[in-house]
Amino acid sequence: MDVPLFTLPDLVEAARDGRSEPIQQLDQVCRELGVFRLVELGLPTGLLSGMLARTRELFALPIEVKRGLRYSEDQFVGWRGADDNLNEYGYADHKEMFHIGPRVSSTLGAAGAAGAAGPAGSGDGAADSDVLADGAVLADGAVLADWARSAAADRTLWPAELPDFVLAWHRYYAAMQRAAAGLGEALSAAAGVPYASWASMTEGNWADLAANFYPAQAAGAPPRMRNAVHSDLTLFTILLQDPPGPGGLVMRDRAGDWHDVVPAAGEFVVNVGELLTYLTGGAWWAVPHEVRPVVPALTGDRLSIPFFFRPHDARILAPFRVGPDTDQFDTDLSDTGGAASLDVGAWVRARKLKQHAVS
Secondary structure: OOOEEHHHHHHHHHHHOOOOOHHHHHHHHHHOOOEEEEOOOOOOOOOOHHHHHHHEEEEEEEEHHHOEEEEOOOOEEEEEOOOOOOOOOOOEEOOOEEEEOOOOOHHHEEEEEEEEHOOOOOOOOOOOHHEEOOOEEOHHHHHHHHHHHHHHHHHHOOOOHHHHHHHHHHHHHHHHHHHHHHHHHHHHHHHOHHHHHHHHOOOOOOOOOEEEEEEEOOOOOOOOOOEEEEEEOOOOOEEEEEEEOOOOOEEOOOOEEEEEEEOOOOOEEEEHHHHHHHHHOOOOOOOOOOOOOOOOOOOEEEEEEEEEEEOOOOOOEOHHHHOOOOOEEOOOOOOOOOOOOEEEHHHHHHHHHHHHHHO
16 A cells, blocks of 8 residues: 655645645544544755755764764764664664754754744745745745854854854754644544644753665665664654655554555655654554565665654643543643653653663
8 A cells, every 4th residue: 555645735625724635634644543644845946955964964974073963962862873873672773873953052052943933934045945836935034044054053063164064953953843833733633632732742841853864775785674673753753755656665554564665755744753643643654664674676875854843842731531431632742631741751761761770
């Protein structure tokens, strides 16, 4: 079965206009598959190509420089090499990765807030990389540049050797926050929860932006798992893959069947995370996924850029529904209504520690 395809403007319009068919389809996909493809995010011209190129420059840096971007307190912050990014099973996946977010970089948080707030105005005189498909401006280009310049001083995890990389990541982060805001309208409608509650829950979110670089498989070398099976500690994840085409990514639906996720150029992959499974009382499927070794004919490298969308660590969550089998919803998601609550920060830390406990 093909992974379903949605367009973001159509989902947002359906949520706002009360058109039930697209929203019901989205709900069904989230229940059964937990993954779908998404297009027409309205991104600025050249943003994707620039983001991919600048990110490849990061992984091409000398190993000594990349090691300087490690963060000892959390392997999901900064850079990690192919031999020290442990998965839940106690061994290292065959990849390099770089993670960063507003919890360690305030300038990224500022860029994200600008993106989530919506277009900044007319595109007249703005750089192409900041102009959206509808002609509006993602965020003030000069302000984005200032944030990027101060990012290295804000945290040493940004590579000082690559100022264009830092700027590209701030621009992309702002664009993903804007896309996540629109997608949130559709997902809240599909879950049946008032959008005001969703918006309150995700305000000031701590979404992470990451990159996974999978080296080319050496000829004759035994195959290694590129990324062991897992589900994401998010509400949802928006994934960009490069190059388009087979890269080994597979996802397992609720029935236990595996699906190849092979995007075309311009397509994103959105998968349901564990927090949405919790919030929907298990109705939506936090899809397990992995990146398998490529077949011998596919010996090139693979780059993926996931945007991990989740609330601020200080949020206390409760399931959307106040009680079982009821149409009454909790409009204040910090009020548990008697249900078992979830402390986002404590839950994330506990889940991350699992991999260290088995190593």
